[in-house]
Amino acid sequence: MSFRTHSIVVLTGAGISKESGLSTFRDSDGIWATVRIEDVATPDAFARDPSRVHDFYNARRRRLAQGNIEGSIEPNAAHLALARLESAWPGEVLVVTQNIDDLHERAGTRNLVHMHGELLKARCGACGDVTRCAGDLGVAHACAACASVGTLRPHVVWFGEMPFAMDSIQTALGRCRLFLSIGTSGNVYPAAGFVEMVRHAGEAHTVELNLEPSEGASRFAETVYGPATTVVPAYVDALLVRAKAVAP
Numbered sequence: 001m002s003f004r005t006h007s008i009v010v011l012t013g014a015g016i017s018k019e020s021g022l023s024t025f026r027d028s029d030g031i032w033a034t035v036r037i038e039d040v041a042t043p044d045a046f047a048r049d050p051s052r053v054h055d056f057y058n059a060r061r062r063r064l065a066q067g068n069i070e071g072s073i074e075p076n077a078a079h080l081a082l083a084r085l086e087s088a089w090p091g092e093v094l095v096v097t098q099n100i101d102d103l104h105e106r107a108g109t110r111n112l113v114h115m116h117g118e119l120l121k122a123r124c125g126a127c128g129d130v131t132r133c134a135g136d137l138g139v140a141h142a143c144a145a146c147a148s149v150g151t152l153r154p155h156v157v158w159f160g161e162m163p164f165a166m167d168s169i170q171t172a173l174g175r176c177r178l179f180l181s182i183g184t185s186g187n188v189y190p191a192a193g194f195v196e197m198v199r200h201a202g203e204a205h206t207v208e209l210n211l212e213p214s215e216g217a218s219r220f221a222e223t224v225y226g227p228a229t230t231v232v233p234a235y236v237d238a239l240l241v242r243a244k245a246v247a248p
Contacts, residue, residue: 006177007092010082011194015183015211016228017099020076022064041158050139050150057154058136061119064101065134075107078182078232083108085236090243094172098184098191100156115163115191117156126151163190174201180235181207183228186214195219209235 014024039045040056064073086093086109095112097104100119104112122133129145133155142149157163173179179198186192195216198204208220209231217223224231 007172007175008085008089008094008178008180009172009176009194009198010085010093010095010180010182011184011191012082012095012097012099012104012182013184013188013191014099015185016076016078016232017101017103018183019078019227019229020103021073022101022103037159042160043158044160046153046158050153053154054136054138057119057156058138061134061136064119073101073103075103076229078228079103079107079109081233081236082182085239086111088240088243094176096169096172096191096194098188113165113169115157115165115169117154117164119154119156121155122152123155124148124151125153130155166190169194170197173197177202177204179204179206180209181214181220182209182232184210184214186216192216207235 014022018024035056039049040053046053066072082093082095082104086095093111095104095109096115097112098116100114100117102118102120120132120134121130122137123130124143124146126148127143127146129143131144133152137152137154139150141152143151173194174197176198179195181195184191192215195206195208196219198206199219205222206220207222207224208214208217209224209228210217211227212225213223224235
């Protein structure tokens with residue numbers, strides 16, 4: 001397999017969206033420093049107090065749509081660089097994101113898996129129907145597919161639930177020749193274990209692009225540290241230059 005046809009899997013976490021104005025989860029000033037996981041991000045929390053859970057996700061949905069005091073929430077240079085990589089790379093590029101925002105889509109990425117779900121979608125607990133949800137969601141809302149009331153929930157993966165599309169993700173990890181991990185903490189599984197899956201599967205090169213070393217930094221063959229808006233575009237540019245240089 002030539003370098004130009006290598007398949008690439010990119011894992012992204014909250015760090016890639018932080019420079020767009022969205023809070024991370026596990027930083028000292030992140031989301032879990034201000035609200036308990038057990039209160040808003042588990043199936044038990046939703047069963048116990050669905051209104052509280054809806055309020056939490058409604059606030060996040062409004063912030064994504066409306067931005068913050070400094071301006072709107074938009075894709076940054078790192079999101080745009082990954083979209084450019086997908087468009088220009090001769091082989092396959094798959095972006096697997098832990099983020100529930102829509103910044104990758106808005107940047108232009110198309111081959112994308114939201115393993116932890118999507119903030120701008122709702123799912124019915126009764127019939128499983130998934131629909132777009134750009135506004136507030138509440139217990140009084142009815143499912144458009146089955147008419148059940150109070151069964152709609154955010155289409156996100158809560159703690160204790162299985163991430164989406166794990167079979168297809170594992171298949172992609174097993175055949176990729178380059179694995180990039182961007183903006184991740186390295187302590188949320190199963191995503192934190194992807195680098196080991198890749199290493200055990202074959203000869204893939206593994207790279208961590210992060211603001212600082214993650215908990216799993218020692219598992220990567222190559223590490224580059226700095227703001228995502230700096231290191232990701234630079235790494236993508238270098239890849240594309242190399243691909244052009246080896247073109248037949």
